[in-house]
Amino acid sequence: MSVIDELAAEFARLPGIGRKTALRLTYYLLKRPAEDTRRLAHALSAVADRVRACSTCGNLTEADPCAICTSPRRDGSMVCVVEEASDIGAIERTGTFAGLYHVLGGRLSPLEGVGPDELRIGPLLARLETGPDVGEVIIATNPSVEGEATALYLQKLIRPLGRRVTRLARGMPVGGDLEYTDGVTIAEALAGRREIG
Amino acid sequence: MSVIDELAAEFARLPGIGRKTALRLTYYLLKRPAEDTRRLAHALSAVADRVRACSTCGNLTEADPCAICTSPRRDGSMVCVVEEASDIGAIERTGTFAGLYHVLGGRLSPLEGVGPDELRIGPLLARLETGPDVGEVIIATNPSVEGEATALYLQKLIRPLGRRVTRLARGMPVGGDLEYTDGVTIAEALAGRREIG
Numbered sequence: 001m002s003v004i005d006e007l008a009a010e011f012a013r014l015p016g017i018g019r020k021t022a023l024r025l026t027y028y029l030l031k032r033p034a035e036d037t038r039r040l041a042h043a044l045s046a047v048a049d050r051v052r053a054c055s056t057c058g059n060l061t062e063a064d065p066c067a068i069c070t071s072p073r074r075d076g077s078m079v080c081v082v083e084e085a086s087d088i089g090a091i092e093r094t095g096t097f098a099g100l101y102h103v104l105g106g107r108l109s110p111l112e113g114v115g116p117d118e119l120r121i122g123p124l125l126a127r128l129e130t131g132p133d134v135g136e137v138i139i140a141t142n143p144s145v146e147g148e149a150t151a152l153y154l155q156k157l158i159r160p161l162g163r164r165v166t167r168l169a170r171g172m173p174v175g176g177d178l179e180y181t182d183g184v185t186i187a188e189a190l191a192g193r194r195e196i197g
Numbered sequence: 198m199s200v201i202d203e204l205a206a207e208f209a210r211l212p213g214i215g216r217k218t219a220l221r222l223t224y225y226l227l228k229r230p231a232e233d234t235r236r237l238a239h240a241l242s243a244v245a246d247r248v249r250a251c252s253t254c255g256n257l258t259e260a261d262p263c264a265i266c267t268s269p270r271r272d273g274s275m276v277c278v279v280e281e282a283s284d285i286g287a288i289e290r291t292g293t294f295a296g297l298y299h300v301l302g303g304r305l306s307p308l309e310g311v312g313p314d315e316l317r318i319g320p321l322l323a324r325l326e327t328g329p330d331v332g333e334v335i336i337a338t339n340p341s342v343e344g345e346a347t348a349l350y351l352q353k354l355i356r357p358l359g360r361r362v363t364r365l366a367r368g369m370p371v372g373g374d375l376e377y378t379d380g381v382t383i384a385e386a387l388a389g390r391r392e393i394g
Contacts, residue, residue, distance in 0.1 A: 003243040003259060010240040013233075015225050016218070020377065026244070027283040027376075028212050030257055034245040036210075041241035043207040044226070046200040048234035051227060060227055062200060086224040179224075180217065 004030070053085070056127070058103030058120050060085040068101060075099045076131070080138040081124065081154065083107050083147065087140065087178045094187040099138070102127065107141050107150040116153070124154075128161050136164040138193055142178050143168070155196040166193040201227070250282070253324070255300030255317050257282040265298060272296045273328070277335040278321065278351065280304050280344065284337065284375045291384040296335070299324065304338050304347040313350070321351075325358050333361040335390055339375050340365070352393040363390040 011022035029037045054066035078099030085103050104119040137158050141147035155165045169192030208219035226234045251263035275296030282300050301316040338344035352362045366389030
Protein backbone atom coordinates (compact mmCIF):
# COMPACT_ATOMS: atom_id res chain seq x y z
CA MET A 1 0.00 0.00 0.00
CA SER A 2 1.41 3.39 -0.97
CA VAL A 3 1.59 6.20 1.56
CA ILE A 4 -1.16 7.94 -0.42
CA ASP A 5 -3.47 4.94 -0.01
CA GLU A 6 -2.49 4.71 3.65
CA LEU A 7 -3.44 8.33 4.27
CA ALA A 8 -6.77 7.87 2.47
CA ALA A 9 -7.41 4.75 4.60
CA GLU A 10 -6.64 6.70 7.80
CA PHE A 11 -8.99 9.52 6.77
CA ALA A 12 -11.71 6.96 5.99
CA ARG A 13 -11.51 5.71 9.60
CA LEU A 14 -12.79 9.06 10.86
CA PRO A 15 -16.54 9.34 11.53
CA GLY A 16 -18.61 10.74 8.66
CA ILE A 17 -15.76 10.39 6.16
CA GLY A 18 -16.31 7.76 3.48
CA ARG A 19 -13.90 6.38 0.90
CA LYS A 20 -14.54 9.12 -1.67
CA THR A 21 -14.28 11.98 0.82
CA ALA A 22 -11.07 10.41 2.17
CA LEU A 23 -9.61 10.36 -1.35
CA ARG A 24 -10.74 13.92 -1.96
CA LEU A 25 -9.05 15.12 1.26
CA THR A 26 -5.89 13.20 0.39
CA TYR A 27 -5.62 14.68 -3.09
CA TYR A 28 -6.48 18.12 -1.73
CA LEU A 29 -3.48 17.90 0.59
CA LEU A 30 -1.28 16.54 -2.23
CA LYS A 31 -2.07 19.66 -4.27
CA ARG A 32 -1.27 21.98 -1.36
CA PRO A 33 2.29 22.77 -0.23
CA ALA A 34 3.71 19.89 1.83
CA GLU A 35 4.03 22.38 4.73
CA ASP A 36 0.23 22.45 5.10
CA THR A 37 0.15 18.67 5.44
CA ARG A 38 3.00 18.75 7.96
CA ARG A 39 1.15 21.34 10.04
CA LEU A 40 -1.89 19.07 10.30
CA ALA A 41 0.41 16.14 11.15
CA HIS A 42 2.09 18.19 13.88
CA ALA A 43 -1.24 19.30 15.33
CA LEU A 44 -2.31 15.65 15.53
CA SER A 45 0.98 14.57 17.13
CA ALA A 46 0.78 17.40 19.66
CA VAL A 47 -2.73 16.31 20.65
CA ALA A 48 -1.70 12.65 20.86
CA ASP A 49 1.40 13.46 22.93
CA ARG A 50 0.29 16.32 25.15
CA VAL A 51 -3.46 16.12 25.80
CA ARG A 52 -4.59 14.09 28.80
CA ALA A 53 -7.52 14.10 31.23
CA CYS A 54 -7.38 16.51 34.18
CA SER A 55 -6.99 14.32 37.28
CA THR A 56 -9.47 16.53 39.16
CA CYS A 57 -12.36 17.17 36.77
CA GLY A 58 -11.64 14.93 33.75
CA ASN A 59 -11.44 17.85 31.32
CA LEU A 60 -9.02 17.36 28.41
CA THR A 61 -5.95 19.47 29.07
CA GLU A 62 -2.23 19.91 28.52
CA ALA A 63 -1.61 20.93 32.16
CA ASP A 64 -2.83 18.83 35.10
CA PRO A 65 -4.88 20.11 36.90
CA CYS A 66 -6.53 21.97 34.03
CA ALA A 67 -6.79 25.74 33.59
CA ILE A 68 -10.40 25.79 34.85
CA CYS A 69 -9.65 23.82 38.04
CA THR A 70 -6.67 26.05 38.90
CA SER A 71 -8.22 29.40 37.93
CA PRO A 72 -8.67 31.77 40.91
CA ARG A 73 -11.53 33.42 39.02
CA ARG A 74 -13.76 30.31 38.96
CA ASP A 75 -16.46 29.86 41.60
CA GLY A 76 -15.66 26.68 43.53
CA SER A 77 -19.12 26.57 45.12
CA MET A 78 -20.67 25.15 41.93
CA VAL A 79 -19.71 22.00 40.07
CA CYS A 80 -21.31 21.30 36.69
CA VAL A 81 -21.40 17.59 35.83
CA VAL A 82 -21.20 16.77 32.11
CA GLU A 83 -21.05 13.54 30.13
CA GLU A 84 -18.06 14.35 27.94
CA ALA A 85 -15.14 16.79 28.02
CA SER A 86 -16.40 18.23 24.73
CA ASP A 87 -19.54 19.40 26.59
CA ILE A 88 -17.39 21.78 28.66
CA GLY A 89 -16.55 23.78 25.55
CA ALA A 90 -20.24 24.06 24.69
CA ILE A 91 -21.01 25.55 28.12
CA GLU A 92 -17.88 27.72 28.24
CA ARG A 93 -18.77 29.31 24.91
CA THR A 94 -21.99 30.67 26.48
CA GLY A 95 -19.84 32.71 28.92
CA THR A 96 -22.56 32.37 31.58
CA PHE A 97 -21.04 29.80 33.94
CA ALA A 98 -18.10 30.57 36.21
CA GLY A 99 -18.09 27.41 38.35
CA LEU A 100 -16.09 24.21 38.02
CA TYR A 101 -16.78 21.05 36.01
CA HIS A 102 -16.78 17.31 36.42
CA VAL A 103 -16.65 14.97 33.43
CA LEU A 104 -18.42 11.62 33.86
CA GLY A 105 -16.96 10.08 30.70
CA GLY A 106 -20.38 8.96 29.46
CA ARG A 107 -23.82 8.24 30.86
CA LEU A 108 -25.48 5.24 32.47
CA SER A 109 -26.60 2.86 29.74
CA PRO A 110 -27.36 -0.72 30.81
CA LEU A 111 -27.91 -1.71 27.17
CA GLU A 112 -24.35 -0.69 26.31
CA GLY A 113 -22.93 -2.16 29.50
CA VAL A 114 -22.19 1.24 31.04
CA GLY A 115 -22.85 1.10 34.80
CA PRO A 116 -21.83 3.47 37.62
CA ASP A 117 -18.36 1.88 37.82
CA GLU A 118 -17.62 2.80 34.20
CA LEU A 119 -18.21 6.51 34.92
CA ARG A 120 -16.18 8.96 37.03
CA ILE A 121 -18.84 8.97 39.78
CA GLY A 122 -16.50 7.87 42.59
CA PRO A 123 -14.10 10.79 41.93
CA LEU A 124 -17.11 13.16 41.93
CA LEU A 125 -18.24 11.97 45.38
CA ALA A 126 -14.64 12.17 46.61
CA ARG A 127 -14.46 15.78 45.39
CA LEU A 128 -17.61 16.62 47.33
CA GLU A 129 -16.31 14.93 50.47
CA THR A 130 -13.00 16.80 50.39
CA GLY A 131 -14.58 20.02 49.11
CA PRO A 132 -17.07 21.26 51.71
CA ASP A 133 -17.54 24.57 49.92
CA VAL A 134 -19.31 22.94 46.96
CA GLY A 135 -22.86 24.05 47.66
CA GLU A 136 -24.47 23.13 44.35
CA VAL A 137 -24.03 20.37 41.81
CA ILE A 138 -25.51 21.22 38.42
CA ILE A 139 -26.17 18.04 36.46
CA ALA A 140 -25.78 18.85 32.77
CA THR A 141 -26.03 15.37 31.30
CA ASN A 142 -27.77 15.31 27.91
CA PRO A 143 -31.59 15.55 27.90
CA SER A 144 -31.88 11.99 26.63
CA VAL A 145 -33.37 8.97 28.40
CA GLU A 146 -29.93 7.82 29.56
CA GLY A 147 -28.90 11.35 30.52
CA GLU A 148 -32.03 11.79 32.64
CA ALA A 149 -31.51 8.41 34.32
CA THR A 150 -27.91 9.37 35.07
CA ALA A 151 -29.06 12.70 36.55
CA LEU A 152 -31.57 10.97 38.82
CA TYR A 153 -28.97 8.42 39.91
CA LEU A 154 -26.49 11.16 40.79
CA GLN A 155 -29.13 13.18 42.60
CA LYS A 156 -29.87 10.24 44.92
CA LEU A 157 -26.18 9.92 45.76
CA ILE A 158 -25.42 13.63 46.19
CA ARG A 159 -28.55 14.90 48.00
CA PRO A 160 -27.68 12.96 51.20
CA LEU A 161 -24.36 14.83 51.26
CA GLY A 162 -26.32 18.00 51.95
CA ARG A 163 -25.65 19.71 48.62
CA ARG A 164 -28.12 21.39 46.33
CA VAL A 165 -28.59 19.30 43.19
CA THR A 166 -29.93 21.05 40.08
CA ARG A 167 -30.55 20.10 36.48
CA LEU A 168 -30.31 22.23 33.33
CA ALA A 169 -33.75 23.66 32.53
CA ARG A 170 -35.83 21.94 29.87
CA GLY A 171 -35.12 24.73 27.47
CA MET A 172 -33.08 22.24 25.51
CA PRO A 173 -34.64 20.07 22.83
CA VAL A 174 -35.31 16.61 24.32
CA GLY A 175 -33.30 13.92 22.57
CA GLY A 176 -30.75 16.49 21.47
CA ASP A 177 -27.05 16.60 22.14
CA LEU A 178 -25.42 19.21 24.36
CA GLU A 179 -22.35 19.53 22.19
CA TYR A 180 -24.36 20.73 19.21
CA THR A 181 -26.87 22.99 20.96
CA ASP A 182 -26.63 26.72 20.28
CA GLY A 183 -25.26 28.95 23.01
CA VAL A 184 -28.45 30.95 23.65
CA THR A 185 -30.43 27.78 24.39
CA ILE A 186 -27.67 26.48 26.68
CA ALA A 187 -27.49 29.84 28.48
CA GLU A 188 -31.28 29.85 29.03
CA ALA A 189 -31.17 26.29 30.26
CA LEU A 190 -28.41 27.24 32.72
CA ALA A 191 -30.35 30.27 33.98
CA GLY A 192 -33.56 28.23 34.44
CA ARG A 193 -31.97 25.22 36.14
CA ARG A 194 -34.27 23.43 38.60
CA GLU A 195 -33.76 21.47 41.79
CA ILE A 196 -34.15 17.71 41.34
CA GLY A 197 -36.63 15.60 43.31
CA MET B 198 -4.40 28.59 21.54
CA SER B 199 -4.40 25.06 23.00
CA VAL B 200 -3.24 22.12 20.91
CA ILE B 201 -6.88 20.96 20.85
CA ASP B 202 -8.00 24.26 19.31
CA GLU B 203 -5.05 24.14 16.91
CA LEU B 204 -6.03 20.70 15.68
CA ALA B 205 -9.65 21.77 15.22
CA ALA B 206 -8.44 24.84 13.29
CA GLU B 207 -6.27 22.64 11.03
CA PHE B 208 -9.20 20.27 10.36
CA ALA B 209 -11.40 23.27 9.54
CA ARG B 210 -8.95 24.30 6.80
CA LEU B 211 -9.77 21.12 4.86
CA PRO B 212 -12.41 21.39 2.12
CA GLY B 213 -15.95 20.51 3.17
CA ILE B 214 -15.09 20.53 6.88
CA GLY B 215 -16.65 23.36 8.86
CA ARG B 216 -16.01 24.45 12.43
CA LYS B 217 -18.46 21.97 14.00
CA THR B 218 -17.25 18.99 11.98
CA ALA B 219 -13.67 19.96 12.84
CA LEU B 220 -14.55 19.96 16.55
CA ARG B 221 -16.37 16.65 16.19
CA LEU B 222 -13.35 15.03 14.50
CA THR B 223 -11.01 16.46 17.15
CA TYR B 224 -13.08 15.14 20.06
CA TYR B 225 -13.51 11.82 18.29
CA LEU B 226 -9.72 11.44 18.15
CA LEU B 227 -9.40 12.58 21.78
CA LYS B 228 -11.70 9.74 22.82
CA ARG B 229 -9.74 7.16 20.81
CA PRO B 230 -6.38 5.76 21.92
CA ALA B 231 -3.56 8.26 21.21
CA GLU B 232 -2.04 5.61 18.93
CA ASP B 233 -4.87 6.12 16.40
CA THR B 234 -4.13 9.85 16.28
CA ARG B 235 -0.41 9.20 15.88
CA ARG B 236 -1.08 6.82 12.98
CA LEU B 237 -3.00 9.54 11.13
CA ALA B 238 -0.20 12.01 11.92
CA HIS B 239 2.40 9.57 10.58
CA ALA B 240 0.39 8.93 7.40
CA LEU B 241 0.25 12.69 6.81
CA SER B 242 3.98 13.14 7.48
CA ALA B 243 4.82 10.26 5.15
CA VAL B 244 2.79 11.84 2.36
CA ALA B 245 4.32 15.27 2.98
CA ASP B 246 7.86 13.87 3.05
CA ARG B 247 7.82 11.13 0.46
CA VAL B 248 5.24 11.87 -2.25
CA ARG B 249 6.41 13.89 -5.23
CA ALA B 250 5.46 14.23 -8.91
CA CYS B 251 6.90 11.68 -11.36
CA SER B 252 9.35 13.61 -13.57
CA THR B 253 8.10 11.71 -16.63
CA CYS B 254 4.31 11.68 -16.37
CA GLY B 255 3.51 13.93 -13.38
CA ASN B 256 1.78 11.14 -11.43
CA LEU B 257 2.12 11.39 -7.66
CA THR B 258 4.62 8.79 -6.53
CA GLU B 259 7.21 7.79 -3.95
CA ALA B 260 9.66 6.52 -6.61
CA ASP B 261 10.70 8.63 -9.60
CA PRO B 262 9.90 7.61 -12.32
CA CYS B 263 6.62 6.18 -11.03
CA ALA B 264 5.56 2.52 -11.01
CA ILE B 265 3.41 2.98 -14.11
CA CYS B 266 6.16 4.63 -16.20
CA THR B 267 8.68 1.91 -15.29
CA SER B 268 6.35 -1.09 -15.55
CA PRO B 269 7.34 -3.50 -18.36
CA ARG B 270 3.69 -4.56 -18.55
CA ARG B 271 2.36 -1.16 -19.63
CA ASP B 272 1.77 -0.42 -23.33
CA GLY B 273 4.05 2.48 -24.29
CA SER B 274 2.21 3.07 -27.56
CA MET B 275 -0.66 4.87 -25.78
CA VAL B 276 -0.46 7.93 -23.54
CA CYS B 277 -3.57 9.04 -21.68
CA VAL B 278 -3.56 12.75 -20.83
CA VAL B 279 -5.42 13.73 -17.64
CA GLU B 280 -5.92 16.99 -15.79
CA GLU B 281 -4.90 15.84 -12.31
CA ALA B 282 -2.91 12.97 -10.83
CA SER B 283 -6.03 11.91 -8.94
CA ASP B 284 -7.68 11.15 -12.32
CA ILE B 285 -5.14 8.37 -12.89
CA GLY B 286 -6.56 6.43 -9.96
CA ALA B 287 -10.06 6.77 -11.39
CA ILE B 288 -8.95 5.25 -14.71
CA GLU B 289 -6.70 2.60 -13.11
CA ARG B 290 -9.61 1.34 -11.01
CA THR B 291 -11.50 0.43 -14.19
CA GLY B 292 -8.69 -2.04 -15.06
CA THR B 293 -9.29 -1.40 -18.78
CA PHE B 294 -6.30 0.77 -19.71
CA ALA B 295 -2.75 -0.56 -19.90
CA GLY B 296 -1.00 2.44 -21.49
CA LEU B 297 0.91 5.30 -19.89
CA TYR B 298 -0.30 8.61 -18.49
CA HIS B 299 0.53 12.27 -18.66
CA VAL B 300 -0.72 14.72 -16.02
CA LEU B 301 -1.35 18.29 -17.21
CA GLY B 302 -1.76 19.73 -13.73
CA GLY B 303 -5.04 21.44 -14.62
CA ARG B 304 -6.88 22.62 -17.72
CA LEU B 305 -6.80 25.77 -19.83
CA SER B 306 -8.88 28.44 -18.12
CA PRO B 307 -8.32 32.03 -19.25
CA LEU B 308 -10.69 33.28 -16.55
CA GLU B 309 -8.50 31.74 -13.86
CA GLY B 310 -5.28 32.80 -15.57
CA VAL B 311 -4.34 29.24 -16.58
CA GLY B 312 -2.70 29.31 -20.01
CA PRO B 313 -0.63 26.67 -21.84
CA ASP B 314 2.52 27.67 -19.94
CA GLU B 315 0.88 26.82 -16.59
CA LEU B 316 0.23 23.23 -17.71
CA ARG B 317 2.69 20.39 -18.38
CA ILE B 318 2.14 20.65 -22.14
CA GLY B 319 5.81 21.23 -23.06
CA PRO B 320 6.88 18.01 -21.29
CA LEU B 321 4.09 16.13 -23.13
CA LEU B 322 5.35 17.31 -26.54
CA ALA B 323 8.92 16.48 -25.47
CA ARG B 324 7.79 12.96 -24.57
CA LEU B 325 6.25 12.53 -28.01
CA GLU B 326 9.37 13.82 -29.74
CA THR B 327 11.69 11.47 -27.88
CA GLY B 328 9.18 8.59 -27.91
CA PRO B 329 8.49 7.60 -31.52
CA ASP B 330 6.53 4.51 -30.46
CA VAL B 331 3.69 6.56 -28.99
CA GLY B 332 1.06 6.01 -31.67
CA GLU B 333 -1.99 7.35 -29.83
CA VAL B 334 -2.66 10.12 -27.38
CA ILE B 335 -5.94 9.70 -25.50
CA ILE B 336 -7.09 13.03 -24.12
CA ALA B 337 -9.02 12.37 -20.92
CA THR B 338 -9.53 15.92 -19.69
CA ASN B 339 -12.85 16.43 -17.93
CA PRO B 340 -15.97 16.80 -20.14
CA SER B 341 -16.38 20.43 -19.08
CA VAL B 342 -16.08 23.54 -21.23
CA GLU B 343 -12.46 24.07 -20.13
CA GLY B 344 -11.64 20.38 -20.50
CA GLU B 345 -13.01 20.33 -24.06
CA ALA B 346 -11.09 23.48 -24.96
CA THR B 347 -7.92 21.93 -23.55
CA ALA B 348 -8.52 18.76 -25.58
CA LEU B 349 -8.95 20.75 -28.80
CA TYR B 350 -5.84 22.80 -28.06
CA LEU B 351 -3.77 19.65 -27.48
CA GLN B 352 -5.17 17.99 -30.59
CA LYS B 353 -3.97 20.87 -32.76
CA LEU B 354 -0.47 20.57 -31.30
CA ILE B 355 -0.20 16.78 -31.42
CA ARG B 356 -1.86 15.93 -34.76
CA PRO B 357 0.99 17.53 -36.78
CA LEU B 358 3.38 15.15 -34.99
CA GLY B 359 1.70 12.30 -36.84
CA ARG B 360 0.05 10.68 -33.83
CA ARG B 361 -3.51 9.54 -33.47
CA VAL B 362 -5.38 11.83 -31.06
CA THR B 363 -8.51 10.47 -29.39
CA ARG B 364 -10.92 11.71 -26.75
CA LEU B 365 -12.87 9.75 -24.14
CA ALA B 366 -16.31 8.91 -25.55
CA ARG B 367 -19.22 11.09 -24.51
CA GLY B 368 -20.51 8.35 -22.28
CA MET B 369 -19.59 10.58 -19.40
CA PRO B 370 -22.03 13.13 -17.98
CA VAL B 371 -21.17 16.53 -19.43
CA GLY B 372 -20.13 18.98 -16.72
CA GLY B 373 -19.12 16.11 -14.47
CA ASP B 374 -15.79 15.39 -12.89
CA LEU B 375 -13.60 12.44 -13.88
CA GLU B 376 -12.44 11.77 -10.35
CA TYR B 377 -15.99 11.07 -9.14
CA THR B 378 -17.35 9.15 -12.12
CA ASP B 379 -18.16 5.47 -11.62
CA GLY B 380 -15.83 2.89 -13.14
CA VAL B 381 -18.34 1.41 -15.60
CA THR B 382 -18.96 4.79 -17.21
CA ILE B 383 -15.25 5.52 -17.41
CA ALA B 384 -14.60 2.09 -18.95
CA GLU B 385 -17.33 2.65 -21.58
CA ALA B 386 -15.96 6.07 -22.36
CA LEU B 387 -12.49 4.56 -22.80
CA ALA B 388 -13.79 1.82 -25.14
CA GLY B 389 -15.78 4.32 -27.24
CA ARG B 390 -13.05 6.95 -27.55
CA ARG B 391 -13.20 8.94 -30.79
CA GLU B 392 -10.64 10.63 -33.01
CA ILE B 393 -10.65 14.42 -32.63
CA GLY B 394 -11.18 16.79 -35.58
